[in-house]
Amino acid sequence: MNVFSEFHARIGAILRGIAADGRLPGDLDLARFTVEPPREAAHGDLATNAAMVYARDAKPHFPNPRQLATEICYALAADADVEQAEVAGPGFINIRLAPKVFETVLRSAIEAGVDYGKGAPTGEKINVEYVSANPTGPMHVGHGRGAVFGDALANLLAFAGADVTREYYINDAGAQVDVLARSAHLRYREALGENIGEIPEGLYPGDYLKPVGAALAREFGRSLLGRPESEWLGDLRGKAIDAMMAMIREDLAALNIEHQVFFSERSLHEKHDGVSEIDRQLAGLEAKGLIYQGRLPPPKGQLPDGWEDREQTLFRSTGFGDDVDRPLKKSDGGYTYFASDIAYHKSKIDRGFLSMIDVWGADHGGYVKRMAAAVKALSDGKATLDVRLCQLVKLVRGGVEVKMSKRGGTFVTLREVVDEVGVDAVRFMMLFRKNDATLEFDLARVIEQSKDNPVFYVQYAHARGKSIFRQAATVFPGADLSGATLAKADLGLLTDSGELELIRLIAQFPRQIDAAAQAREPHRLAFYLHELASAFHSHWNRGKDSPQLRFVNEESGDLSRARLALVFCLTTVLASGLSVLGVTAPDEMR
């Protein structure tokens, strides 16, 4: 039960009633007002701005918002679940709910267990594409951020009720994978005993290609030595890409990330009966008159090296909100990345996804408009693309920036960070920040595994909840402490302000899920869990000075049961929220 959406509906009904009397317009947009927790707990349990939002519409019959608010309060007073409704400030309505309502919420949360806060299936198919790192080397920390963000977002949307598909686009078709193949060939020669010296400029120098070279040596022996590139490039490229993807999948597995679909860019270039998928989709756009031969104005400011005015094949993206039309073919006649991306997104549309989310690094921000334009054009405006950009990660060790250079010895891979600080810390820290703000990730600090790291703070709250249950089992040997039994506890015994605060926070969980999913911002959930943990630790500590507030009360089984019911909900919400973030909820942390 979500009390906020529940009361949004009830107040909506009241407004419709007033409209039926002709005192409000009949076509009110009921999505405009909100029901939310008041800033001050002293104001009550719920607050709504409804009277102020509709003040202008109400003017003929209610000269000022407070008068409309009074009318709404009058109707609310008749609701058995409302203890008090009053007008405050310029026209807010503060509602105090009958204690019974929160008992109901708590009870329904216990009964729902891990399903508490979960949205009903909406049937909406959403495709979330994330990571999509080039298969040319191990993932770095920046990739990791996009990976964790995309994964948590996918979890969140699924939890909120969407039908989510997690997808990875393999960029296995560009010049970079040819470079990869040449680099692998060099390592192959090395594996056969040749002294290759310094890795030449323009090839990938990383040690991670050594095992690939060794495997090639085992497979091909000396047969590829001294042969022209054209004889081995294709073979080695395929094998090197496979090896890189295996490595990337391992890196992802270390982060508990698993995609359902791996989509190969190369497959879009493959010809079937002389026609590739890209050919087909561009022909479709051409038939709509959206492709033409033309010239682009030179970029302002300093011209890039080698820029020349030239006629080329362009997509009319300006017709769909972009700033300039975009090229589809390179000067060598091959397709641009944008062209294959058009075919790729068309594939998603054809697979039934009208809602697409792409998670990209911030350095791809310049491509958002053209891709969104392409999706509009491809779907005749029926599909939407929401690109979430993840800002760069600034890796710091003890306050000193770690330079990320593939050539230098200072390159830190994602895997190294995960192995060093653990998957939970990496995931939580990356989600404890807005995706579009730069992230400072301090290795030294995270390694400390101290209270500076909020993940332990939240996890500890869960462990503390479980610890209370262990304690209860000792004090009340043989007692039935299952959820089913606790749901029958006399929850009216929970009257302390700290307990009520915890109940209010628990009641907010479904709303937090909704809000975070709608905004597509998993970090909101991380902050909510931190707040919930904080309230719990705080209340727990009050038991030190006031033993009668402790959750386990030897004197009273009834009181203990009620409080254990609260702790049960608390640990359930913590575990559930952490699981959406992909972070474990340990039972103990000794």
Place this chain on the structure above:
RNA sequence: GACCCCGUAGCUCAGCCGGAUAGAGCAGCCGCCUUCUAAGCGGCAGGUCGCAGGUUCGAAUCCUGCCGGGGUCGCCA
């Protein structure tokens, strides 16, 4: 030159579709361990929400223009 993101306490950052006296953590200062786990809790102090306009009952939030930081700018992905 254009486009995108950011600018909130000394530092790192929240602030939900405009809402009531702008919040948290760290750092600083003062307290709290015979406890259901001190990996914790309480309190104090700390702010021209980058600047200037605009929109309205109301702006950190929306709009415009500046300033500062980052990113991107036909063929790389």
